[in-house]
Amino acid sequence: MTSNPRRSFRGDAPQIGSPVLERRFWTREPARDAEATLTWTQDGAEVAVAAHLVDLSVRGAAVILAKIPPRGAVIRLGLAAVETATVEGRVVAMRLHPKRGWLILHIKFTTDCPKALYDQAVDGADGEG
Numbered sequence: 001m002t003s004n005p006r007r008s009f010r011g012d013a014p015q016i017g018s019p020v021l022e023r024r025f026w027t028r029e030p031a032r033d034a035e036a037t038l039t040w041t042q043d044g045a046e047v048a049v050a051a052h053l054v055d056l057s058v059r060g061a062a063v064i065l066a067k068i069p070p071r072g073a074v075i076r077l078g079l080a081a082v083e084t085a086t087v088e089g090r091v092v093a094m095r096l097h098p099k100r101g102w103l104i105l106h107i108k109f110t111t112d113c114p115k116a117l118y119d120q121a122v123d124g125a126d127g128e129g
Contacts, residue, residue, distance in 0.1 A: 028055040028062070032124030033081055036063060038105075040073040051105075053079070056121055060089065060108045064097055075107055079121060085114040 031053040039048045051065040061077060069075055069091060078086040093106040 028057045029122045030055050031121045033079060033120050035080055037078050038063060038065060039076045040069045042070050053121055056113060058112050058118065063105050063107065064102055065105065066102055068103060077107065079117055082117045082120045085117040087113045087117060
């Protein structure tokens with residue numbers, strides 16, 4: 001078998017006969033405090049949508065929600081338990097969730113996730129990780 005330098009592998013897809021190749025610099029952690037809100041501006045108005053945080057890292061997150069944000073919109077992710085911190089980002093991938101009517105958004109943050117938000121999402125309300 002010859003090697004093809006143009007062939008790329010998705011970081012989260014298992015490859016036959018090889019380990020999963022992780023392409024992210026920051027490891028994604030599963031969210032324990034998963035109730036989140038995504039906000040963006042659309043037609044001059046602020047839109048807020050409830051979302052379920054699947055996982056996150058210092059520079060990105062995956063969320064499940066029912067409404068599609070506009071293409072290229074700046075997305076703000078927040079948690080109810082951390083009212084003082086949000087993080088901005090842009091959608092880099094979107095796919096349908098197996099449950100009809102839901103989407104999975106992959107967001108790349110424009111800055112590092114605030115520590116208070118990250119700790120709450122990963123460790124949960126009890127602070128035990």
